[in-house]
Amino acid sequence: MLSPAEIAWLIPLLPLLGALASGLGLIGFNQGMNRLKKPVAIILLTCVGASAVLSFAVLFEQISNPHSVQHLFVWASAGDFTLPMGYVVDPLGSVMLALVTTIALLVMIYSHGYMAHDKGYVRFFTYLALFSSSMLGLIISPNLLEIYVFWELVGMCSYLLVGFWYDRDGAAHAAQKAFVVNRVGDFGLLLGILGLFWATGTFDFNGIALGLSDAISSGNVPEWAALVLCFLVFLGPMAKSAQFPLHVWLPDAMEGPTPISALIHAATMVAAGVFLVARLEPLYSQFPLINLLIAIFGTITCFLGASIALTQMDLKKGLAYSTVSQLGYMMLAMGCGAPIAGMFHLVTHAFFKAMLFLGSGSVIHAMEEVVGHEPVLAQDMRLMGGLRKKMPITSLTFLVGCVAISGIPPLAGFWSKDEILGEAFNSFPILWVVGFMTAGMTAFYMFRLYFLTFEGEFRGDNKELQMSLLASAGQEKDDEDFHGSGTIHESSWSMTTPLIVLAVPSVFIGFLGTPWNSSFAKLLNLEEASEMASKFSWAGFLPLACASVLISCAGISLAYFAYYSRKLDLTSLVVKKVPSINSFFSNKWYLDEINEKLFVRGSRKLAREVLEVDAKVVDGVVNLTGLLTLGSGEGLKYFETGRAQFYALIIFGGVIALVALFGVLGT
């Protein structure tokens, strides 16, 4: 029998075939296809499900015997160059495969409920399958070039899915912004890949690492060039994993349907950057400076995300900035030279953040029954409150997610975040201080979200508040959209089941990565795992762990007093006293404004100026030269009357004259 690793190429292929079939169906028989909701959903679920089964088979094979399987073929060649493509299965990849297929499958089941009444149900499932395929392809890519291919493809899926509701202006802009900002990162990634190819002659991860150190030691490549190339490559992960300052697209991307926010913009695609840095660990570990830069960018991102999340009133935006912050933690781990810790946080975060997003989707779905299909209203926490009694499953799983992300033991987030903070403490103590503070902020803003949404009194019927919210968003009340007759109720089974399933790993998966006996580390790197275990001491672990638990508890208590028991009035305590800091955070560090003024308007202005030059100067000058060489403007008059014969005559005459001329000169 074939071993699962040998047929791992089927894992991305199956969802692709499904997506192709239904995509072609949509183009060929649009209306008929849109009616086939159930069959399409079942077929695509089967495809992704089969991939999931295969992925777990691969994972178990790797657990029993960690090894690397690679198959390549020549994809393109010219001259002496060959560009190979193929697939590779190793422990790191197998973990990601299992993670992505699991969450993709659960999100698809969830979407069946969430998108049930949407006109684009079939299109949505097609995109989902397409995304799963691209993401799985990215994971099994054996070299940088192939990663780049799938990197762009997941970016495309993200573009399509963020712009899924394309009649909304916000979605249209967000989709474009997501793609363009990612292209800025890809600009660096592409140049970096090309540069590394120049320096080492290969796209292979290990080949690049070895080749580059050889090239530096032999003097073929100057050290600064190697540093620049490594940093250029890092620009790709910087955009994809929403690191400062290229994170600006991720919060806007929340315009997409919520299942997408859970799958793409929380659990899988945004983690691709972290994954790529983990893949490039042999390369980056040679350059402490680059590692330091990665750690610094990670820390800034981590703090920035948390600080903005403190003030967000939009439930999804709050979660989005939380994702930005958590991705910062992962990058910090990568920069500390601890890819295992970073990858572990990626895994745990994927589970609980997907659950949180799906939970927020469940809330939004319920809210839409009351306030209508208007994201400005349905996602605003000022209109929520008291949902716990009406939506018990959603609120319970959301609470589990909040506890997990806040780092309260024994839930998953504690183990992974603590490992990162421990690594940071050993490598860069200053960065640890920031990460540590951020842990407290995380606990505070997560419980702020929870209390505002699920506790207290329901505020959704407040029509005045609705009007003022709409007015501040610059929109008018649309009576057609509004049918506020419904009541809040728990979501259907297909939405609650994934929540319950995701709650299980959110609670327990941390035990796979306990610092004294980490099965996760053993799978990824056996030597490092035993080193970690031998270095472990309770005396080193307990103080740090207690400190982070304490600061988390402090954050939670603050949120409790401010938003649940209402004994603390943060508005008068903080906002009134230091309004500048508050507005700095709530305006997202003014990065969007800077971006708009500097880049968006700047590029528009430049483009308009170039067009002016083109139309007036270039066209004019070249026309004039052309006219002068033609001899006189008289000829043009004939052309403009449309006498083509005249032109033919001129050409003919010209040919004769030239032949004669050359005849004379030649002899």
Add this chain to the structure above:
Amino acid sequence: MFDLVPASFWAIIPGQVPEPIPSEFPWLSLSILFPIGGSLLVPFFPDEGDGKQVRWYALAIALVTFLITVGAYLKGYDPSQSGLQLSERIEWLPDLGLTWSVGADGLSMPLILLTSFITALAVLAAWPVSFKPKLFFFLILAMDGGQIAVFAVQDMLLFFLAWELELLPVYLLLAIWGGKKRQYAATKFIIYTAGSSLFILLAGLAMGFFGGGPPNFEFTHLANQNFGTGFQLLCYGGLLIAFGVKLPIVPLHTWLPDAHGEATAPVHMLLAGILLKMGGYALLRFNAQLLPAAHAQFAPLLIVLGVVNIIYAALTSFAQRNLKRKIAYSSISHMGFVLIGIGSFSSLGTSGAMLQMISHGLIGASLFFLVGATYDRTHTLQLNEMGGVGQKMRIMFALWTVCSLASLALPGMSGFVSELMVFAGLVTDEVYTLPFRIVIAGLAAIGVILTPIYLLSMLREIFFGKENIDLLAKRELVDAEPREIYIIGSLLVPIIGIGLYPRIMTETYTASIDGLVARDKVAIERIVNISESDSSNGKLSIPKSSVPKLNIYNSTS
């Protein structure tokens, strides 16, 4: 006489173009003469006046032509040969040195296939033409033959004839079926291209008469001539202007937005799909293959112009509010990669340039077809007046999205592979110095950011957003019909096919490109050596040899 020296013997000597391999069956003559003959019969074809019958006839002729070229490729063409194949030679006017000489190598064959393929689809795209349909299809079919001739002929004079003959149908197609400013656009087109093509004639005659003796204009003869460097530079400069107008190279491009802005969809497909490729093909065929010494001098200029093309046209496209002109400028931007590839002196880069021509031929044709189809529905090309039609035209939206993504070089489609090959060819190319390569690659990669900005903005302005009441009131605003889906589908098959497995295309021309690059490398080595010895002597023997002195070339290679 060819039998005395086997082609393989020549192939191993870099710098020599191998002798042509004669064809057993006149494939190429047939593929040129069949559509022209077919077009001549159009006036006699019975038709009731609105083109319902004659369009079937035109489609049949175009399809048979396509099949003939496919037959030529499958039956007579051997991709492993670097030299000319399918060669036919008939003395035509021996006194003038004119020979009916056709043949195909890796540079010609893919473009011949592209021509007959795009023309067949253009005929299908011209289905609704009801104004003077007989004349329209006559011109399209005549153009088919003429354009195949441009790529297939192997004689300088014949090339000039074909180049000029193909202008007339385009001129008429623009002037009769164009938009409001069609006269202006058609005139500008003809003045630019015809005016500049005088340089082809001049250079051709000069090369043909070179060295005294009876004139001989055949490419294989010219390729093995020993032109002096000064002579080459003169010819090269002239040809560069002629082909630069066609490709087009900024600042010789301004005819193109006007012509494209006024053309109807089928003509548009031909303009973008094939006509621009004539410029790139001719640059490879003449400038790079026949004039290697001058190419070695001019190549850095080509690369710089390529970068200018990419950035300048992308910015202009971004600011354009007219849909057709926007896409027209995007074509100019994409042609920049062809220039960089041609100037790169590496097999990878030059292959990339070739692939970019084919890829843009397919993608450009599909985008321009969609522009036409959209115009039929909205009756406006101004982006300000569009918006929100995605709900009503879902399939159209999907097709637009796929083609735009192809155009912005999304992996999995042909544009990505060709741009990647050009980039990789440029950076790994040891001919140029490292700083030069870094600057060029960095600047060209800015195009990677600019392209999605203007293409996605365009998509957003057409389809996204709140429904546009004015537009939706239009009765014509219906979704794509099967014929349109079929045309785009046919174009997407090769686009995606090449994107997934580029070797199906690159294998057809790799051997020829390798030969060509080997030839140019010999020239560049000579230049570098000369300039080294020059600098030691302290005097310059070649005009304009300031180029290597700028340290653009690596002297170590």
